[in-house]
Amino acid sequence: MNSQPAIGTEEGLWDRTLRRVRRVWPLGTRGALRDAVDPRLSQDDAARIRRQIDACLEVRGGEVSGRARAAELGETYLVLNADGRRRFLEILARDYDVDSTVIDRAVQARHDAADTESRRRAEAQLRELLQAPRVKLLAQFNALEAGVKFLVDLRAELIPLARQDAELKALDRDVHRLLASWFDVGFLELKRITWDTPASLLEKLTEYEAVHAIRSWHDLKNRLGDDRRCYAYFHPHMPDEPLIFVEVALVNGMAGNIHELLDESAPVGDPERADTAIFYSISNCQAGLAGVSFGNFLIKRVVSDLTRELPNLKTFATLSPIPGLRAWLDEQLASASLGLEETEAQTLLELSGESSMPDSFAKLLNRRGLTRDEELGKVLQPLLMRLAARYLLESGRDGRARDRVAHFHLSNGARVERLNWAGDLSRKGIQQSAGIMVNYLYKVSDIEKNHEAYSEEGRITASPQVRKTARG
């Protein structure tokens, strides 16, 4: 997941963000509060914020006025600096949580309910009371121009603050629940991204790409060529902001090397003749939507759309990194549990000229070692491929795959299909995945079965070839 720019930095905020606030509501003294507060939110300001929140929640002056006040609160948030925003969030977290005392009474009422009707009434009341007042307030920020994006960005700022504060954490859970209902996949729209897409949106892809960084506009154009596809999910109230996007290459045969896919000088293939769609990059775009997942739906919608558009496509697979591999190798080395054969260990020590295995590994596993040194390659390749296969196929104690990318695709019903030596020799590729890439295969007829096997029994499905590699 990529971190994205926050709602707005202090500088230039008055000049830019506020200009586009929607004048939706005809009533009230819009702007008075916003214009008066100190960016750091003084004690006095805090008191005024509370009064404004109270007026909103009591719907003073009618519903429309209530909305106008809520919108003004939202705008006020935008003019605060980092300290001011934290104070604002703390007010919500501490003063507008559910009311424990009245819940006590409602719980008692439910407890005492004698018949169905009074039970139902007590439950309805409990349900209402368990909705924190701040949730009602936050939901009304949708009256702001770009109000949905506003709340997403507010949460992006809240998440790091919530890590060390239980009350802010509880607030975050409320915001998460609200956003999860707004961003239900049934409300989202899938759109294809092409070179005819507005430049401002393409620029965002460049910012949000989290797997293989887009190096230039030329690189980007290459990823949107005739033999490529790019799709993103959008929310109707955030039409300029992708939520998640996937990049697909249409090729012949399973691709195993990311550099070939990203080679800007490679000839453009004919999509009508391709037999395989390779999903080589999936990036979440909105930090504020952490924990609201669409990736699963995205892949399957794209499989479905591509099948219809290009009936020649027979195989759908990813080309993925194994981001946890090196960390796991280091850990195993430390505990001497790699299970190397004696001769292997001996060779590694000799080649590296080091005396301990961890040092030896660290020295050998660099770009030079993996690509240029033929002799070293002969030793390292079978060894690392075997270890990578083991890493991917053995679940951890919690019954989940160790690798987070593996877990994502296995949960979605894919299987581990093929390991590719020297598939990603970028610095990041070597540092995280020892240069190895993996294909996860999405075979439509097996997806439910694979999913059930994995999520019910923790059983990881893999091709015979990978199983064999794991056995060495």
Place this chain on the structure above:
Amino acid sequence: MNSQPAIGTEEGLWDRTLRRVRRVWPLGTRGALRDAVDPRLSQDDAARIRRQIDACLEVRGGEVSGRARAAELGETYLVLNADGRRRFLEILARDYDVDSTVIDRAVQARHDAADTESRRRAEAQLRELLQAPRVKLLAQFNALEAGVKFLVDLRAELIPLARQDAELKALDRDVHRLLASWFDVGFLELKRITWDTPASLLEKLTEYEAVHAIRSWHDLKNRLGDDRRCYAYFHPHMPDEPLIFVEVALVNGMAGNIHELLDESAPVGDPERADTAIFYSISNCQAGLAGVSFGNFLIKRVVSDLTRELPNLKTFATLSPIPGLRAWLDEQLASASLGLEETEAQTLLELSGESSMPDSFAKLLNRRGLTRDEELGKVLQPLLMRLAARYLLESGRDGRARDRVAHFHLSNGARVERLNWAGDLSRKGIQQSAGIMVNYLYKVSDIEKNHEAYSEEGRITASPQVRKTARG
């Protein structure tokens, strides 16, 4: 509120509705269930429906498969006839409500919670458990083509069934809550309707108009002329379906007669020179959104938009019926509490040739009496205007205005501005409102004050003129 066509009648359903179901999800055996059920939903079918619901709720085969199953359930509903649909709804109502036993336990846990953290955990669990499983299911119907409209129409069918069935009533409350969150006014779009709007949408206005029936396309075109405005709220997922719309006439001075406004042969005025906007018809369009209110927001948004577009406009008022007037008059007559002066009563008896007051009133209050008979008019006009003013200005015992239209506008902060004798001489106008119409004035600077006076203290604001009329 207008009743609108239900999701589909039995006839032609297979031919029309199903054709447009979206193939969103690539997996599963879509259509098998739908194609197999009997339209009346047999016992066996009911069992299969339950199994399908259970599979959805357990998310068997993964989230995407779960959605596909939910969508199929939705489609299945569409092929049922009235009996089948009632059975389907009863299954949801009886078998997928909240689970009383587990709530008991959760209530106990909350009761026993010793510290903040365990209290929070217990509350989160309670909140989760108080969400009925059927709500989770229904929410997923948004994966259907036109899924939002689907749920709106389902509720339109549910409402009449729920009147005599407490369990269906509880289901209706769940659906209402779900729709209220989907249709929050912050998510809606205001659009102007003109003669350039697609005919298919204009045709719907004709169906939905609930105040002054649209008699012909010519009548409709006249209501969309240069000196008129028509605005409607739309949901982004129901782009072809208005939720509520308002018709406005741009005139000079406060209009008091609906026939003049609807006269198709009247010359078209110049909107730039108009000083008054008359809201002469507001209609809700979706029976399934009963209890989800937008009228309040609609009026004020339109006031705001018109103010910007046409700065010459100084006065914003309605021209409204008094739909409860005649019923109240009859009631008062029966209890002899009209407070007529002796001479008035005597004249009425003479004019009608009847011996009792109720008979006399019933005879005189018809179209002929109100329009043609000059002598009668002289007697009736002051009398009925006085009674109408009293009816509007005196709240009932619950502190609310007696008339539902009056209650709506007073809640929104309008005031009773002017009564108009012979303002609506249509059959309906005479039968309900004794031919009288009323202007409610929306004065922006007084709206909050009026609202507070009415909703806090039950105080009805009115012009001095109307007060004077009430005093006789």
Place this chain on the structure above:
Amino acid sequence: MNSQPAIGTEEGLWDRTLRRVRRVWPLGTRGALRDAVDPRLSQDDAARIRRQIDACLEVRGGEVSGRARAAELGETYLVLNADGRRRFLEILARDYDVDSTVIDRAVQARHDAADTESRRRAEAQLRELLQAPRVKLLAQFNALEAGVKFLVDLRAELIPLARQDAELKALDRDVHRLLASWFDVGFLELKRITWDTPASLLEKLTEYEAVHAIRSWHDLKNRLGDDRRCYAYFHPHMPDEPLIFVEVALVNGMAGNIHELLDESAPVGDPERADTAIFYSISNCQAGLAGVSFGNFLIKRVVSDLTRELPNLKTFATLSPIPGLRAWLDEQLASASLGLEETEAQTLLELSGESSMPDSFAKLLNRRGLTRDEELGKVLQPLLMRLAARYLLESGRDGRARDRVAHFHLSNGARVERLNWAGDLSRKGIQQSAGIMVNYLYKVSDIEKNHEAYSEEGRITASPQVRKTARG
């Protein structure tokens, strides 16, 4: 061809048309001329108009100013009444034609040209001089808002005036040539018209329909149902104005009766199962485009589009009136050249009780005779069908079909396929076509051959069945 409303009538013109004139050009004293002229165009005004035209043609003050002046002239035309407009057109016709004297000189120069280069130069000059100054002026009216429509409407007004005036006729030829280049079919867009089309555009179809009048919005909606298609050509600069449109019914088997096609209560067929497309109405919409033909292209584009959309369609044919039949019959009767057999003539006289054949025919050929009277039908049907077939199959002396509709379709390469007794029993159908309708068949593989046979040799292609009917 339908006559359509002219550019604007005197009444309300100042209020409406002028409001929307585009302020394209930043310079000059726009509006001064227009505001000053008398609607009848006085002598003084005429002089000012000439000065303005001269300034335009000399491009005084630069090209942009020239355009602004031309636009102003166009606007000025709009405020004139019928007399004023005639005078305006006469100024163009008499004072801004080609200059005979300078052409004389240029003709001489071409005559004297000794070498290729000087010949070319002389020809270029001649070409330039043969372009009348008024054409340069009229072409510039495209700078008006809706400038293309402006010229089309100007010509609609010019055509009737030009009938008795040779100079206006010459002007009309100039305008026609200009419009023919603007409206070349390569610049037009074909659009499908449906019930989702803006009401304002659908209303125009109702006005423009020239074959089978649209009786109501319900009739119109029926013609846009699922088993119908309606297509129109548009010019990119007249997006709200159809140029020509065709109505198509998707049916099984060749339709022979227009009442069945227009029956609003008939069930809606499934377009995917239809095997025949019946073109039952083609209407030109713009009187000002008389002589600029698109009908030919329209039919073939629609055949092409429908073939792609609905591969089940195998047959493309019209259901057409025979508008010249009755007039021809009367003429033949007058010259006693109908070639009736003695017994036929005798029966007709008896049935009618008249003593002469023309009287007899006139009496029998009415709605009653053609529909209700069985005995009469038995006599009339074979007789009239034989005569209709002869009328359609025998060309006139000019080698063209006698009937104008027949000529149109035969020129386009269709063949006379089938005659339909009692196919159109409307008043117009009986008065023009003796109630008979004809199908012209468009068989793609024969179109070129049929066209060549007809236009080169005047040979009319027909089905064996129709040939047989003609022989009697």
Place this chain on the structure above:
Amino acid sequence: MNSQPAIGTEEGLWDRTLRRVRRVWPLGTRGALRDAVDPRLSQDDAARIRRQIDACLEVRGGEVSGRARAAELGETYLVLNADGRRRFLEILARDYDVDSTVIDRAVQARHDAADTESRRRAEAQLRELLQAPRVKLLAQFNALEAGVKFLVDLRAELIPLARQDAELKALDRDVHRLLASWFDVGFLELKRITWDTPASLLEKLTEYEAVHAIRSWHDLKNRLGDDRRCYAYFHPHMPDEPLIFVEVALVNGMAGNIHELLDESAPVGDPERADTAIFYSISNCQAGLAGVSFGNFLIKRVVSDLTRELPNLKTFATLSPIPGLRAWLDEQLASASLGLEETEAQTLLELSGESSMPDSFAKLLNRRGLTRDEELGKVLQPLLMRLAARYLLESGRDGRARDRVAHFHLSNGARVERLNWAGDLSRKGIQQSAGIMVNYLYKVSDIEKNHEAYSEEGRITASPQVRKTARG
């Protein structure tokens, strides 16, 4: 004017261009010709091309078939290589020109015409005959997908070939005339270009920019910032291809330095507070539209639009190069007519260490000289500014300004407002304009007057300041 990529190179043409040819016409054996020809157009092919052209011009098989054949000819052109295309164009040039012999006869007929009517008929015939058959053919290429662009690109290829061939030159004049009528400014649309414009279109701006090259996407984004405006003209049948575009900076006071305007790190100004709009780059985009001018209209439309959008703008001016300055200086030096004072000449010789003035100038006028060397600057600035002012203010013998950019703006009614020393120190700026830039002022009220003075009398309008500089 920028040269742009031709219609298509040989490589990849079959794969790409042809894929998108529109299947407009349902008839005929489309593609047969195109698929058969040799890319170099053999003798046999040439004969077949001629037969196809003849069939088109005779409209064999009807109008629709004729169009289909013309379209096929167009497609055939696309598959030819450079040699083949030249041959194709030569066929049009030599075999389908006007027919001299029949023109002879028509000229004679016009000569002999005795009355108005026969004169008119003769003129109509001459007009028809003076239209070369190839023009009728080329006009029909609009039936191709992107047919308008096709002809524009064909002319872009024709222009260089026509330079040394009188017959191709005559063909070019025909194509030019056709395009000039299609691209009349009244048919064009002005659109604003922003960062939200599709990337594919923005990429074209980068290609077409002819004044100050766009160095990167970041540079481009900067030119589309809040304090910038970019507008382009488009033809409705070439929606993805700008015809001409202008870049405008919104600043305070007259800008004199292009580097400041293009500085990507400069802060973004507030457009609402700017008082001056600087047109700093105007580029024609279509080589095939050489000689069809829109620049004049573009500037004034943008002035008009900006005035409406931003009423604060008071001054509209360009910041322009003086591209002919250096060449003129060199010429003057060669003829010793620079009119330097003795001391100036002496100083220059000393500073440069050269013995002749031309050598001296050449040495001093380089980037270093103009920027860094203070002493040299003191000498050069007054000298060069005086010479530049003289160059701009004195017309040539033909009564036109010597500088082509000056001529363009003076024709449009601007005046020479200010010279800016060191306004453009790029390599090109120094090589062409000696680093000097000039502002041409567009004062709306003076434009017509300035234009007339310049085009009627060759009088160049300039500010007093520039006049003074010229006097030295």
